[in-house]
Amino acid sequence: MRMLRPKALRSMSSSLSQSIKLLIPHSTATVIEAADTAASLRVPRRATPSHSSLPLSIFGRRAYSSLSQCPPSRRCFSLGVKMGEESISYLTQKEAAEIDEILMGSLGFSVDQLMELAGLSVAASIAEVYNSKDNGRIIVLCGPGNNGGDGLVAARHLYHFGYRPFICYPKRTAKPLYSGLVTQLESLSIPFLLVEDLPQNLSDRFDIIVDAMFGFSFHGAPRPPFDDLIQRIALLNDIEKNTRSSPAVISVDIPSGWHVEEGDINGEGIKPDMLVSLTAPKLCARKFAGPHHFLGGRFVPPSIKDKFGLRLPAYPGTSMCVRIGKTPTVNISALRENYVSPELLENQVLADPTDQFCKWFDEAVAAGLREPNAMALSTSSKVGKISSRMVLLKGVDKQGFVWYTNYGSRKAQDLSENPFAALLFHWNSLNRQVRVEGSVERVSFEESEKYFHSRPLGSQLGAIVSKQSTPLSGREVLHEAYRELEAKYADGSVIPKPDYWGGYRLKPILFEFWQGQTSRLHDRLQYSLREVEGRHSWHIDLAVNVASIKGLNNTTSDLHFISSL
Ligand SMILES: NC(=O)C1=CN([C@@H]2O[C@H](COP(=O)(O)OP(=O)(O)OC[C@H]3O[C@@H](n4cnc5c(N)ncnc54)[C@H](OP(=O)(O)O)[C@@H]3O)[C@@H](O)[C@H]2O)[C@H](O)CC1
Ligand SMILES: Cc1cc2nc3c(=O)[nH]c(=O)nc-3n(C[C@H](O)[C@H](O)[C@H](O)COP(=O)(O)O)c2cc1C
Ligand SMILES: Cc1ncc(COP(=O)(O)O)c(C=O)c1O
Ligand SMILES: [K+]
Numbered sequence: 001m002r003m004l005r006p007k008a009l010r011s012m013s014s015s016l017s018q019s020i021k022l023l024i025p026h027s028t029a030t031v032i033e034a035a036d037t038a039a040s041l042r043v044p045r046r047a048t049p050s051h052s053s054l055p056l057s058i059f060g061r062r063a064y065s066s067l068s069q070c071p072p073s074r075r076c077f078s079l080g081v082k083m084g085e086e087s088i089s090y091l092t093q094k095e096a097a098e099i100d101e102i103l104m105g106s107l108g109f110s111v112d113q114l115m116e117l118a119g120l121s122v123a124a125s126i127a128e129v130y131n132s133k134d135n136g137r138i139i140v141l142c143g144p145g146n147n148g149g150d151g152l153v154a155a156r157h158l159y160h161f162g163y164r165p166f167i168c169y170p171k172r173t174a175k176p177l178y179s180g181l182v183t184q185l186e187s188l189s190i191p192f193l194l195v196e197d198l199p200q201n202l203s204d205r206f207d208i209i210v211d212a213m214f215g216f217s218f219h220g221a222p223r224p225p226f227d228d229l230i231q232r233i234a235l236l237n238d239i240e241k242n243t244r245s246s247p248a249v250i251s252v253d254i255p256s257g258w259h260v261e262e263g264d265i266n267g268e269g270i271k272p273d274m275l276v277s278l279t280a281p282k283l284c285a286r287k288f289a290g291p292h293h294f295l296g297g298r299f300v301p302p303s304i305k306d307k308f309g310l311r312l313p314a315y316p317g318t319s320m321c322v323r324i325g326k327t328p329t330v331n332i333s334a335l336r337e338n339y340v341s342p343e344l345l346e347n348q349v350l351a352d353p354t355d356q357f358c359k360w361f362d363e364a365v366a367a368g369l370r371e372p373n374a375m376a377l378s379t380s381s382k383v384g385k386i387s388s389r390m391v392l393l394k395g396v397d398k399q400g401f402v403w404y405t406n407y408g409s410r411k412a413q414d415l416s417e418n419p420f421a422a423l424l425f426h427w428n429s430l431n432r433q434v435r436v437e438g439s440v441e442r443v444s445f446e447e448s449e450k451y452f453h454s455r456p457l458g459s460q461l462g463a464i465v466s467k468q469s470t471p472l473s474g475r476e477v478l479h480e481a482y483r484e485l486e487a488k489y490a491d492g493s494v495i496p497k498p499d500y501w502g503g504y505r506l507k508p509i510l511f512e513f514w515q516g517q518t519s520r521l522h523d524r525l526q527y528s529l530r531e532v533e534g535r536h537s538w539h540i541d542l543a544v545n546v547a548s549i550k551g552l553n554n555t556t557s558d559l560h561f562i563s564s565l
Contacts, residue, residue, distance in 0.1 A: 137206045138206060141168050144173055253282070379410075381414050434513055
């Protein structure tokens with residue numbers, strides 16, 4: 001049997017939380033929880049709708065009301081943003097400079113280090129919202145100070161993320177740090193454009209403008225050539241605001257030209273779509289009304305947080321950035337992709353659907369998809385009440401598709417009443433879907449036990465403590481039981497598989513391979529198991545999304561057409 005290697009890094013906490021989340025009431029939202037929620041709601045990068053392909057109401061800044069002001073708190077200014085009752089901290093210009101000094105003084109950081117992390121978090125924030133396929137052309141406008149340096153670093157990371165950056169860096173700083181950054185970009189053949197060479201209409205050439213001209217040391221009125229550049233970006237707001245062709249403007253730390261504390265004083269400045277605040281947002285960020293506010297610069301040690309009384313959202317997982325505030329709402333009805341794929345031809349697929357599945361599975365792995373073995377499992381109770389959930393495929397061969405779960409769970413109860421189920425794989429970036437239907441039975445005790453012991457120890461303990469699908473009196477109960485078991489098996493002794501945990505195998509009687517095509521005229525090939533003269537064999541039906549046309553036959557397939565528009 002083709003075993004799918006257990007994914008060692010799926011953490012125990014994530015597996016447990018699936019079954020308890022719904023059953024425990026939400027606690028009062030704090031800044032951190034709210035930020036985590038926002039972060040967890042982020043759309044995966046590849047699936048993220050492009051800025052330019054969505055209607056105005058989605059990304060248009062008019063759709064977002066300004067944030068209301070709250071009384072200052074402790075040393076830093078704070079504001080009730082739409083992320084729960086708590087608030088986050090905003091820095092004055094003086095505080096920002098002071099933090100900078102402490103970081104690079106007593107705390108031992110070098111400017112190179114901080115700039116690298118700042119630039120990386122800018123690139124990471126951009127990649128969270130704007131995919132490289134639709135928004136590849138980026139112009140990074142760099143100023144003379146460290147904000148400009150952040151822009152140079154961000155450009156390098158964006159290049160490695162698959163974007164096509166261009167740089168405009170009119171006032172170069174003659175310091176090794178900056179010339180090194182320039183050399184690195186030149187070695188990647190990233191073009192440097194003179195201000196005079198920039199197209200008058202930036203929309204013609206670029207999908208994204210990164211404003212890395214000025215940061216928290218900006219003062220007074222912008223001097224040439226930045227005055228003109230700032231004006232051109234500001235004009236984009238007026239002339240092409242919210243049009244499909246308007247590039248997205250991303251400001252690094254401060255929208256250039258804005259007063260660091262007061263913001264866009266005369267209302268004629270840049271109105272960025274995204275602001276990436278570094279270390280902590282500066283006071284002007286209160287006036288930011290665009291849809292995407294991120295925090296980057298994941299290097300602030302607790303001593304700084306304590307000294308300045310900083311309240312900041314937690315970074316999720318290993319991320320270099322975190323969204324501040326509400327995730328923008330989207331016009332769901334306008335969300336759509338046009339699928340463009342090679343044809344899926346009935347005379348080119350493999351005769352056996354399991355072989356065809358394995359071929360597609362290998363291609364999904366080769367394409368770098370995250371968890372291509374994640375599949376929706378639909379079961380039904382004896383009265384026909386259907387439920388679906390995701391499970392992980394753990395093995396596949398001609399005998400069937402295997403997954404593991406709790407035998408006391410709802411799905412297990414369903415399967416005991418109705419041993420038929422459907423599996424669904426969706427490999428989004430390949431425009432592919434596979435349906436599998438069939439009868440289900442438990443795998444042998446030995447097979448389950450072998451697999452159980454191949455899992456990370458945490459997951460083995462998790463399987464013991466989790467009475468899946470059963471309401472809990474509180475999270476702590478589960479964690480306490482886990483800790484007790486952890487102590488019990490701390491000596492390294494074998495953790496016995498509980499009786500109530502094991503595998504299932506679905507033996508297919510039907511497959512459908514779906515390849516998305518333009519205008520919703522998708523290719524669908526159905527394999528069904530048929531009995532001819534006492535022998536079972538697979539028949540391929542072609543099912544495309546046009547109105548029913550019957551009676552087409554050829555030697556390899558029975559063809560019929562099904563509409564599923
Ligand atoms: N710890 C952190 O938070 C980190 C922040 N980083 C980034 O650094 C900037 C702050 O960098 P800094 O170099 O102090 O300042 P700026 O990038 O804002 O630029 C200062 C230069 O700009 C000139 N300037 C100022 N005002 C004007 C103006 N009106 N017109 C034209 N030029 C202007 C200034 O020249 P002066 O002669 O006026 O002094 C400087 O040349 C911060 O915002 C973050 O982006 C780090 O990268 C990581 C750590
Ligand atoms: C990507 C993903 C993979 C999952 N894999 C499994 C799995 O292999 N086995 C399992 O029991 N639950 C898995 N879960 C959790 C299930 O979706 C579900 O919450 C749990 O099994 C309880 O389902 P039930 O109450 O309908 O039986 C997974 C969830 C996700 C999101
Ligand atoms: C509850 C539960 N059980 C089992 C699994 C499968 O985990 P593993 O890959 O360790 O077998 C998952 C995966 O998310 C899960 O959430
Ligand atoms: K800036």
